Amino acid sequence: RRLELDLRAALGGGGLEAHYQPVVRIATGAIRGFEALVRWRHPERGLVPPGVFIPLAEETGLIAAIGARILLDACRDAAAWPDPDLIVAVNVSAVQFRQDGLLRSVTSALAETGLPARRLELEITETLLVEDSAAVLATLRALRDLGVRIALDDFGIGYSSLSYLRKFPFDKIKIDRSFVEDFANPSTAAIVRSVVGLGLQLGIAICAEGVETREQLALMEREGCTEAQGYFLSPPVPAAEAAAFAQGAR
Numbered sequence: 001r002r003l004e005l006d007l008r009a010a011l012g013g014g015g016l017e018a019h020y021q022p023v024v025r026i027a028t029g030a031i032r033g034f035e036a037l038v039r040w041r042h043p044e045r046g047l048v049p050p051g052v053f054i055p056l057a058e059e060t061g062l063i064a065a066i067g068a069r070i071l072l073d074a075c076r077d078a079a080a081w082p083d084p085d086l087i088v089a090v091n092v093s094a095v096q097f098r099q100d101g102l103l104r105s106v107t108s109a110l111a112e113t114g115l116p117a118r119r120l121e122l123e124i125t126e127t128l129l130v131e132d133s134a135a136v137l138a139t140l141r142a143l144r145d146l147g148v149r150i151a152l153d154d155f156g157i158g159y160s161s162l163s164y165l166r167k168f169p170f171d172k173i174k175i176d177r178s179f180v181e182d183f184a185n186p187s188t189a190a191i192v193r194s195v196v197g198l199g200l201q202l203g204i205a206i207c208a209e210g211v212e213t214r215e216q217l218a219l220m221e222r223e224g225c226t227e228a229q230g231y232f233l234s235p236p237v238p239a240a241e242a243a244a245f246a247q248g249a250r
């Protein structure tokens with residue numbers, strides 16, 4: 001309850017900010033873009049991880065406002081990066097997605113910042129697709145019609161079903177970091193291989209998440225992943241640092 005009040009205050013004042021983790025094209029090493037990851041700097045507790053306050057925001061309905069805010073920040077920051085091809089990826093939780101107003105937030109963030117829709121990628125998770133709702137698919141299609149890219153995040157955990165790939169033409173699949181970590185397990189490797197194969201056939205980019213070592217990067221390259229993200233490449237960094245990164249990328 002106290003934390004909720006603090007979160008409301010942070011939303012009103014400062015305290016909530018987007019950090020950015022680079023996403024790299026494995027073949028060339030060039031930066032493809034950045035994933036925005038929200039951070040809450042609490043006046044007494046210090047940095048509160050999203051794993052703690054996103055669920056709280058979802059329970060209290062604050063997620064719509066927080067989401068809209070991060071979306072706007074991310075679009076504004078990305079619009080200022082010097083390379084006009086860099087994309088910015090924004091996480092949209094299932095609760096946030098189902099609330100009214102997502103389409104409106106996206107449209108107005110793009111209009112307000114001038115960021116071309118093709119440079120915005122929304123990361124959704126399988127949880128959203130489980131219920132097979134017509135409304136969810138309609139929103140996904142409307143976003144796609146705007147030109148926004150849609151990525152399937154954390155792929156492989158939860159209810160992973162290949163049928164999701166039939167329901168909607170995703171632009172990217174992000175393979176959950178547990179697969180990279182557990183790649184020595186033959187069944188894990190087999191799943192990664194089949195997802196990469198599917199991606200190749202369907203023209204879907206495949207990003208390996210949570211790459212922490214040079215060896216893992218080499219492995220994911222060998223398996224045919226097109227993109228990678230993880231501490232080995234860079235942790236999430238504050239906006240100013242991401243801008244410097246983007247400058248260097250050019």
Ligand code: G
Binds near residue numbers: 049054092093
């Ligand atoms: O760095 P990390 O601790 O940032 O993120 C933890 C979890 O919080 C991840 O599952 C990530 O997808 C989620 N997350 C991070 N930023 C956002 C955000 O802006 N919106 C939503 N909905 N989830 C986020």
Ligand code: G
Binds near residue numbers: 021153212230
């Ligand atoms: O669920 P999602 O994929 O959006 O969340 C990304 C989460 O993974 C964030 O918490 C981010 O800080 C974290 N992350 C990014 N790179 C690495 C990594 O190399 N190793 C680990 N353990 N976590 C990572």
Ligand code: MN
Binds near residue numbers: 035091123153154
């Ligand atoms: Mn993500």
Ligand code: NA
Binds near residue numbers: 153154155176177209
């Ligand atoms: Na993920």
